[in-house]
Amino acid sequence: MRHLTAVFLLVLAALPDRAGVDRALDAHILPGFARFAVAAGALGEAARADCRASTLHAPFHAAFDAWMAVGDIRLGPSETGALSVAFWPDPRGFTRRALAGLIAARDPVARDPATFATVSIAARGLFALEMLIHDPEFARYDQGDYSCTLARAITADLAAQAQALERGWREEFAPLLRNAGSPGNATFLTPAEAMRALYTQVIASLEFTAGQRLGRPLGSFERPRPRLAEAWRSGRSLRNALLASESAHALATALADTPLPRSDAALARVREAAAAITDPAFQDITDPVARLRLEILQQAVRALKSAIEAEIGSRLGLTAGFNAQDGD
Numbered sequence: 001m002r003h004l005t006a007v008f009l010l011v012l013a014a015l016p017d018r019a020g021v022d023r024a025l026d027a028h029i030l031p032g033f034a035r036f037a038v039a040a041g042a043l044g045e046a047a048r049a050d051c052r053a054s055t056l057h058a059p060f061h062a063a064f065d066a067w068m069a070v071g072d073i074r075l076g077p078s079e080t081g082a083l084s085v086a087f088w089p090d091p092r093g094f095t096r097r098a099l100a101g102l103i104a105a106r107d108p109v110a111r112d113p114a115t116f117a118t119v120s121i122a123a124r125g126l127f128a129l130e131m132l133i134h135d136p137e138f139a140r141y142d143q144g145d146y147s148c149t150l151a152r153a154i155t156a157d158l159a160a161q162a163q164a165l166e167r168g169w170r171e172e173f174a175p176l177l178r179n180a181g182s183p184g185n186a187t188f189l190t191p192a193e194a195m196r197a198l199y200t201q202v203i204a205s206l207e208f209t210a211g212q213r214l215g216r217p218l219g220s221f222e223r224p225r226p227r228l229a230e231a232w233r234s235g236r237s238l239r240n241a242l243l244a245s246e247s248a249h250a251l252a253t254a255l256a257d258t259p260l261p262r263s264d265a266a267l268a269r270v271r272e273a274a275a276a277i278t279d280p281a282f283q284d285i286t287d288p289v290a291r292l293r294l295e296i297l298q299q300a301v302r303a304l305k306s307a308i309e310a311e312i313g314s315r316l317g318l319t320a321g322f323n324a325q326d327g328d
Helices: 001-051 051-066 094-105 125-134 146-180 190-220 239-253 261-275 289-317
Strands: none
Touching: 001 051, 001 289, 051 125, 051 146, 051 239, 051 261, 094 125, 094 146, 094 239, 125 146, 146 190, 190 239, 190 289, 239 261, 239 289, 261 289
16 A cells, blocks of 8 residues: 555656646647648748749748747757758858859759758758848849759758658657656656756757847947847848747746746746847847847846746756757
């Protein structure tokens, strides 16, 4: 009887972890990857119909929006798979050089979807497409040009990557998280490990947004670096920071088993700070007033991270572990 009681107590202790993991998967992660697969597929179809830059702007933004809901999750299939979907930061300009090299050589790899997946990750994914269709150096092409063929190759490859990520999460990795602690599960030995792994994604995402998405363009007061902003060519820098913050909050909410009033209020302040920024590409931050507004947004994102740590991390005894974006 004592043995059965001990087992029952252990099961009860694991229930909040299992429930939080299930909610995170069912309410946020799996639907997010499914939506990204649909949006990336629509982008590929749009490019097949008309691969000119201007016609791809709307489906590009739709696909990028969908990606931002799950793009900061660097776990399981996404630990390496996300790199070729979103190769950023790129401080050395590898994407520009990779695209220029393919175009100058009229490399036949763009005509073969199977082999295009082997090219440098700098020439693949959302940021390669952003440069191709939004940078004036690349975007002035017509139907029949090599760059049009390249746009089709990038979008087809992106759609294939999105499908692989969705399938990998749904069929392989989600079951490992759900069945943490089960016999034969060497990835997650306890439900608490699965919970901690997902919690780490929340904290790492907010750290990445504050330190990289906002910190890189801020640079220093003497030397701001607006051209280091994420997706500035397509005017998505602010939108990406806001979507990433909202996604981190949504994942935290799914993990939690109680209301998060402090985190909810912190997210509202993030949105308020974002609404005060006038240039969505952060290209105006050489102006002290614009810089201050971006710094306020950065502080608000960090405050959101602190709120989530207090309401989830401290209460559940969780600390963030290693994340694939650490050290970027």
